[in-house]
Amino acid sequence: MAHPGAPRRFKRILAVSTLLLSASAAAAPILMQPLPGAPYTPGRYYLIPQPYAQVKADIEQGLAGKDLGGFDGRDDSGPLSAMEFYWAEIGARHLPALKQALEKQASQAADPVLAKALAAGALSPQERDAFRAAIASQPDYAQEHIKSLPFFSQPVARWSFQRERGKARRTQADYGTVMDLSGVTGREALTLVWHGGADTTVTRHFRMTSCMVGVTCFPDPHFEYDRQRIEHTDAALDRYLDGLARRLQALPEADADRVMQAYFDAYARGRATATASAAPTVAAATLPQTSVSGIRLPADESDLRRYDNDSWRLLALPDGSLLASGAATQRFVPRTTPAAEGAPRSGQNAVTAVDREAAAGFGLAGALKITADGQVWAQGLREDGARTLLAWRPGQRGVVVHPLGARFPDRYIDDWTLPAAGGVALRVGDELYTVTPQGRWSQRSWNGALRRDAVDTLEHALPWVPSDAIQFGDGLFWAADRDGYGIDPGGARVVASFPTATPKLLFGSRRGEWALAVAETPDGRRLRAIDLRTGLARFDLETPAVYYTSAAARSAHGRLLAVSGADSTVIVLDMTQGRLLANLRVPKEYSVSALAFSWAGDRLWIYARPVGNNDVAQLIAWDAPAGAIDPARGRDLPDQIRCDYSMACR
Known part of the structure; x- marks a missing residue:
């Protein structure tokens, strides 16, 4: 914008x-x-x-x-x-x-x-x-x-x-x-x-042809003049x-x-x-890399969740299983045994296998979200190209389909969220749509023009730090201009805000009071966490995950943050203490497509696919240290975003 x-x-x-x-x-x-x-x-x-x-x-x-x-x-x-x-x-x-x-x-x-x-x-x-x-x-x-x-x-x-x-x-x-x-x-x-x-030198070159970019070259004898100016x-x-x-x-x-x-x-x-100003840094070089691998998934994963499909998602369910959308929506149900003595968090359950089960009725599905009572919502697409919203619960035999229908414009959905009152809210430009679990639709207009007029009065007072959609998972539509602001979908009014001087915020935790950005600093690109109370940077982190960032996930209250990116990297941060907990590397010929923390807050799930589809996808489990476990409670749930080939995290 x-x-x-x-x-x-x-x-x-x-x-x-x-x-x-x-x-x-x-x-x-x-x-x-x-x-x-x-x-x-x-x-x-x-x-x-x-x-x-x-x-x-x-x-x-x-x-x-x-x-x-x-x-x-x-x-x-x-x-x-x-x-x-x-x-x-x-x-x-x-x-x-x-x-x-x-x-x-x-x-x-x-x-x-x-x-x-x-x-x-x-x-x-x-x-x-x-x-x-x-x-x-x-x-x-x-x-x-x-x-x-x-x-x-x-x-x-x-x-x-x-x-x-x-x-x-x-x-x-x-x-x-x-x-x-x-x-x-x-x-x-x-x-x-x-x-x-200034000293200006003009150099003359004789050319026999002229060229049209992307078309062809043709005979055209002429002189070209190159002008070089230096301060002198x-x-x-x-x-x-x-x-x-x-x-x-x-x-x-x-x-x-x-x-x-x-x-x-x-x-x-x-x-x-x-460029963003410098911020305190998190020491990463002293934390050794840890290689991780996981359960090999069926070979058809490369077709069901293709490398170039930005819309599929991985979602943790309350019972410890995972839901993955795509060409077919399926559950990954882990099988566990007690961990061996001497292993991290020994005595807990270690993942030894994963069963993949069909979730009937989803069809082609993309984005997934879940409510505190376990209600899953998905954005679906019928065979005739019509878009739908899908509602489903674990154990439910089929899904409830809510067609978007003629009332909904055939435009890109800018953002969507699950309001505290229930149902789903979608944002298309300045139009806000809500649907109840019973399928009742309503529409409200957000006065974006007045917002733009208001922030324009600060042209000489505050920096312009835009963010199109910041995912906090709290039921509001979040964006930023001179500061971050959250719109209530039901009332089409700003009900919360926070200061910031950092643009391109993409993810965060209001409960944990932080937001995440990929920042360009005088020292290069860094992963930046800002404090929502002050708008100032908590810390910067230099990591390969800041390049080609593919996914990010947080635990329920924002205690743990995981980010994946280049060089098969997954880093895990303790946001409360501002320190790096894990510097993980998936197998060398793999890249990470999705991340999700469990509802128990004790496990990070990593979906890794082979580069070039020369092998099968893996589902990797990383167990959090006992002192950093962050379980879901009330409306505080784990959340995640997935970027992969999109520009959402760059």
Whole structure:
């Protein structure tokens, strides 16, 4: 889902992107526009505590000398609102009255929008209060609010100079700006001097043909031109401006950077949105790999639950068995014997065989969910292509079929959940559908437009951290924009929320107060757990499971988390203690397709398939340590997601 305020922010995003690219430039660079409306370009700057007119006249005289001839001057004076985006932030940092006026503008614009969204249930009272507080202290400001204040309409003296030398194939451009910062910083006299340069080389190549991508090439003699631009300042201009700065007693570099601190803070925010910041790490290298294998399943598993079928699921049942959907839905019933002395958790039952039993009436089934009383719901597909919801209980001879029918649009189901009141809820865009166990349907519209309007007021206050569907298994529809929010399917209202600065959350436990994401950090890709109370990262984990993540599962109260991915990896974490419990490896030529914790909370089931279908699938059992067992109780049940070839976990 795209950020709704993206078009308005395009120019600012380009500037921050350029800022990121220039972060390794020489000492004290900042980005400015050499011409009004030109791209942001890096250059060195000085802050000189002298009147603007004096500094400008001195530079004009110096540029007219024989060593620096050829420069053209240009008066770029105008309102501050038409200049670089960061001047409003710098002004607000130095002028308390200006900051207060900007914050008042932002709050007055946002309050009626937030009130309307609150009344419609598009955000919760807690979100409204948090959003208002964030807006009141936002670090930068909307262009329309800047333009509406008289301060930014007053003309600011600014003069630019530019020179271009060279021939057609190689040119050197030198440019600079002199700007009066006394009004912006509240100082009696302060003048900015900024300059930069670029060397551009054009290489000509003769080509005999032209090609259309993906089609063909055809005769077409022509020249192609390759343009390469590198930042390069003229040495004579550097020496002159450096001498000018010393002669006019420019501020020391550290002092100048403090005056411009709001600029560098804008850079830091840009960097923070490009990659997730670092978090505490879980030590994994010290935990040795443990090879695991399991019970070999019948050969037709490769057809019933194909490697490229993203929709089939593995579900733990209350009696200790498992239900697997697919081309045929079947139960896996383990046979156990007491574990040998000396084995982990000896005295408990060890799995020695698995019986596969048919679950009649499902037909072609996909996603599976289960209620606290053992009612299983499945998404089914009839032979004629019609979609259905299927209801079944262990021991029941057949399934109850609820056709989706004409009332349900032929569109992708974005999310589905089992409400506390019973039955099933499905989300298709902004339409929420519920069906009772007796088959009674109802439909409500969620006002997503008001939600988008509300979060758009936070464009300059909170980061955009989208998540399309977060599975908590608590009966709500969860997503994220500026924070995470849960929609009650029955009332079509936001009834819960949590703060976050991490996008692409996909799974979690509200009881355990954590959510899971695959995060791109400065150190590479990591598995990240965030704390739902604070929105901050609990820890990051470097593991092969973060690549090609195929499945994740948690125990009933969120104590245990298992994640599978590349290199035949399954890791198991104790989320209460924030430590790695197991670093498992299924057989080398296998990959993991599904994970599920038992209702007793003492066993993790791993469904592994052979790569290339050169062998048969295996069902592997891993027993949790006695001190980490997390059994189901009440509505707190184990939950899982499956990704495999889909992008749901990436």
